[in-house]
Amino acid sequence: MALETTTMTMTQDPILKVEHLSMRFGGLMAINDFSFEAHRGEITALIGPNGAGKTTVFNCITGFYKPTMGMITMKQRSGKEYLLERLPDFEITKHAKVARTFQNIRMFSGMTVLENLLVAQHNKLMLASGFTVLGLLGFPAYRQAAREAKELAQHWLEKASLIDRADDPAGDLPYGAQRRLEIARAMCTEPELLCLDEPAAGLNPRESHALNELLQSIRHDTGTSILLIEHDMSVVMEISDHVVVLEYGQKISDGNPDFVKNDPRVIAAYLGVEDEEVEQVIEQIEEIEGGKGGTN
Amino acid sequence: MANIASTTASAGTDLTARALREAVFAGLISLGLFVLFVGLETTQNIRNELVLNQRWGLLAIFVIVAAVGRFVMVAYVQPALARRKAAKAEAENVVKEETFFSRNFSKLAIAFLVLYPPIVVMACISMGYGIQGSLKWVDNFGVQILIYVMLAWGLNIVVGLAGLLDLGYVAFYAVGAYSYALLSTYFGLSFWVLLPVAGLLSACWGMVLGFPVLRLRGDYLAIVTLAFGEIIRLVLINWTEVTKGTFGVSGIAKATLFGIKFDASKDGFAALMGLPMSSAYYKIFLFYLILGLCLLTAFVTIRMRRMPIGRAWEALREDEIACKSLGINTVTTKLTAFAMGAMFGGIAGSFFAVRQGFVSPESFVFLESAVILAIVVLGGMGSLTGIAIAAVVMIGGTEILRELTFLKVVFGPNFTPELYRMLIFGLAMVVVMVWKPRGFVGSREPTAFLRERKAVSGSFTKEGHG
Numbered sequence: 001m002a003l004e005t006t007t008m009t010m011t012q013d014p015i016l017k018v019e020h021l022s023m024r025f026g027g028l029m030a031i032n033d034f035s036f037e038a039h040r041g042e043i044t045a046l047i048g049p050n051g052a053g054k055t056t057v058f059n060c061i062t063g064f065y066k067p068t069m070g071m072i073t074m075k076q077r078s079g080k081e082y083l084l085e086r087l088p089d090f091e092i093t094k095h096a097k098v099a100r101t102f103q104n105i106r107m108f109s110g111m112t113v114l115e116n117l118l119v120a121q122h123n124k125l126m127l128a129s130g131f132t133v134l135g136l137l138g139f140p141a142y143r144q145a146a147r148e149a150k151e152l153a154q155h156w157l158e159k160a161s162l163i164d165r166a167d168d169p170a171g172d173l174p175y176g177a178q179r180r181l182e183i184a185r186a187m188c189t190e191p192e193l194l195c196l197d198e199p200a201a202g203l204n205p206r207e208s209h210a211l212n213e214l215l216q217s218i219r220h221d222t223g224t225s226i227l228l229i230e231h232d233m234s235v236v237m238e239i240s241d242h243v244v245v246l247e248y249g250q251k252i253s254d255g256n257p258d259f260v261k262n263d264p265r266v267i268a269a270y271l272g273v274e275d276e277e278v279e280q281v282i283e284q285i286e287e288i289e290g291g292k293g294g295t296n
Numbered sequence: 297m298a299n300i301a302s303t304t305a306s307a308g309t310d311l312t313a314r315a316l317r318e319a320v321f322a323g324l325i326s327l328g329l330f331v332l333f334v335g336l337e338t339t340q341n342i343r344n345e346l347v348l349n350q351r352w353g354l355l356a357i358f359v360i361v362a363a364v365g366r367f368v369m370v371a372y373v374q375p376a377l378a379r380r381k382a383a384k385a386e387a388e389n390v391v392k393e394e395t396f397f398s399r400n401f402s403k404l405a406i407a408f409l410v411l412y413p414p415i416v417v418m419a420c421i422s423m424g425y426g427i428q429g430s431l432k433w434v435d436n437f438g439v440q441i442l443i444y445v446m447l448a449w450g451l452n453i454v455v456g457l458a459g460l461l462d463l464g465y466v467a468f469y470a471v472g473a474y475s476y477a478l479l480s481t482y483f484g485l486s487f488w489v490l491l492p493v494a495g496l497l498s499a500c501w502g503m504v505l506g507f508p509v510l511r512l513r514g515d516y517l518a519i520v521t522l523a524f525g526e527i528i529r530l531v532l533i534n535w536t537e538v539t540k541g542t543f544g545v546s547g548i549a550k551a552t553l554f555g556i557k558f559d560a561s562k563d564g565f566a567a568l569m570g571l572p573m574s575s576a577y578y579k580i581f582l583f584y585l586i587l588g589l590c591l592l593t594a595f596v597t598i599r600m601r602r603m604p605i606g607r608a609w610e611a612l613r614e615d616e617i618a619c620k621s622l623g624i625n626t627v628t629t630k631l632t633a634f635a636m637g638a639m640f641g642g643i644a645g646s647f648f649a650v651r652q653g654f655v656s657p658e659s660f661v662f663l664e665s666a667v668i669l670a671i672v673v674l675g676g677m678g679s680l681t682g683i684a685i686a687a688v689v690m691i692g693g694t695e696i697l698r699e700l701t702f703l704k705v706v707f708g709p710n711f712t713p714e715l716y717r718m719l720i721f722g723l724a725m726v727v728v729m730v731w732k733p734r735g736f737v738g739s740r741e742p743t744a745f746l747r748e749r750k751a752v753s754g755s756f757t758k759e760g761h762g
Contacts, residue, residue: 062621063620064617064620089620089621090619090620090622090623090624090625090626091623092623093620093621093622093623094623094625099621099622099623100621101621102617102618102621106615106617106618106621107614107615107618108610108611108614108615108618109614109756109757109758110610110613110614110740110752110756110757110758111607111610111611111614111740111742111752112742112744112745112750112752114742114744114745114746115607115610115742115743115744118604118607118743118744119604119607119608119611119619119622119624120622121604122604122607122608122622122623122624123623123624125603125604126604126605129603129604129605131605132600132603132604132605132632136596136599136600136603142603146744150744150746154746157746163746166745166746166747167742167745167746167747167748167749167750168750169752169753169756170756171755171756172756185622186621186622189622189623
């Protein structure tokens with residue numbers, strides 16, 4: 001109940017507003033007039049069958065694609081607003097404070113785990129080193145900033161339980177640890193919105209449980225809002241506050257996990273129900289829901 | 297017991313038989329390879345007629361060397377290597393103690409380089425060659441190698457750290473050399489003023505090259521940089537009013553030490569120091585100058601690797617898309633890498649001009665770019681120590697060929713080892729790449745650590761995709 005009320009108050013404050021987003025690749029309309037909102041402090045999940053356009057939405061939000069149409073507004077805690085579709089890719093992380101991870105892990109595999117996290121703090125350190133000039137001359141301000149950067153990295157390494165492997169090359173880590181490292185690295189950019197592209201892909205149940213805990217603690221401790229794409233329903237249903245379902249580039253459902261779980265259109269999309277049977281499915285669901293209500 | 301002895305004996309004869317067989321094959325292959333290259337030679341006689349000389353003796357020597365070499369390799373070297381490997385595998389648990397030498401390698405190397413000229417001079421005087429005899433060792437070996445060390449360290453920033461394959465690096469060397477040559481002859485500016493100016497001009501050209509190639513990767517980047525190198529050379533050849541074309545710029549002013557000239561005049565260096573006049577002093581001065589420039593390059597590179605920009609370069613080599621996702625401006629990161637690399641190339645170029653006293657476009661052909669790149673790759677991309685070793689081996693090795701007069705005894709009096717320079721260069725590259733595929737120093741030193749600094753094995757680092 002308490003959770004519900006917080007959700008209600010959060011709803012007033014969207015952090016990311018996607019409006020009428022469309023993305024066309026040649027003749028293919030990968031995303032068609034897609035709108036949704038992610039709320040501050042919430043975990044929003046974007047789900048859908050393979051090829052539904054989830055990663056395309058992510059790439060539009062994080063600037064790797066320029067959308068054909070639509071508006072993506074990022075509203076920061078300070079009240080500052082950024083139109084993400086107009087920013088070049090790196091400025092989305094630098095100024096708008098949106099960080100992302102990738103479906104196929106992208107590590108700096110030849111650099112150590114610690115170095116990976118220091119690279120993520122590039123812009124902050126660049127300023128502190130006076131764009132390298134002051135740092136080259138050995139100014140103490142840079143040394144101080146470098147120490148702080150290391151402390152922040154250490155903090156996230158502890159959170160992601162990677163602290164024992166801090167000095168090992170990132171490429172040497174097992175798969176699950178690399179996933180966690182990618183999240184820790186994204187968090188080192190100090191984002192307000194963290195976009196995770198299938199963070200639980202390829203993880204075993206224990207690892208994906210640990211991931212759930214990591215994401216929950218990120219949300220609680222830093223107040224970072226999370227937007228994630230996920231196929232693993234145990235992750236989606238357990239941690240997300242809000243689920244958006246995408247099929248063939250269009251939104252088919254939007255609401256809290258329970259609502260989405262029972263939405264006949266979602267079931268149809270996932271299980272492939274024929275059009276004539278949709279009516280039946282809806283009736284069935286209504287019956288089940290009515291029965292539940294009765295026992296309660 | 298007798299049984300075991302007989303099996304080892306039969307294994308021995310097997311090995312010898314195999315070695316003999318492979319030796320015959322190697323001989324046949326080298327016969328096929330060299331019959332036209334070495335066995336036959338065409339020369340022009342005084343009436344401009346083409347004369348075909350037959351050199352069967354020389355060909356026989358080549359074939360015999362190949363066959364004997366293969367025999368020794370198969371019969372003795374390979375079993376010995378296998379035994380050593382087995383012994384090493386057994387003793388794997390023993391932690392190898394770092395020796396004093398390997399721990400302080402760079403300090404010892406710098407100390408040696410600082411002491412190199414006095415040692416050479418003293419050795420030459422004691423052997424009766426006089427101070428003039430040291431010229432060759434200080435200039436041809438010392439200065440020559442150090443120029444390549446500096447160039448390779450400069451290129452290392454672009455190729456080794458940022459992972460941008462640059463085949464036209466010699467263009468920046470040319471820009472630096474011509475900057476000094478032209479500005480000093482036309483405007484009479486001094487070397488010490490022009491050294492940073494040449495560096496800055498080259499850095500500007502690095503940016504000029506950087507802009508159009510920002511979107512290119514891998515092979516495409518390599519081709520465009522190659523073209524850029526050729527454009528600079530062709531401009532130098534064809535802009536005859538300024539650069540004097542293929543004649544080159546000669547009579548370039550020498551460098552001075554705090555205004556003291558190295559000449560025979562009354563206030564020249566030798567006269568001031570009360571020493572007999574010798575051109576060796578200038579060479580020794582140049583040696584220390586290039587040594588200082590090399591150390592500056594190394595210092596800046598090492599310092600920069602620990603700066604955010606240096607980490608961004610390496611991150612760019614590892615994964616460009618991940619860099620963008622972390623808010624790193626890849627455009628400025630690439631441009632600074634090009635500019636820094638070009639700057640050191642330009643400074644080395646102006647040093648080259650002051651050392652030669654003469655520059656012409658012929659010094660800046662593609663082959664130079666290839667040699668510098670080869671040194672970077674052989675040394676192990678990103679490693680300053682490895683690259684310095686590679687420069688010593690490659691440039692020093694080809695220089696030492698001139699000294700190998702005893703080869704004339706083997707191959708006949710007409711044999712000039714310098715002509716085989718590129719053959720040996722290629723052979724050495726193949727050998728090193730088979731022996732150490734990641735170059736002399738394949739591992740990477742991390743720029744920061746929490747508990748202990750562990751070298752990152754070369755198998756994890758990427759070469760970059762342009």
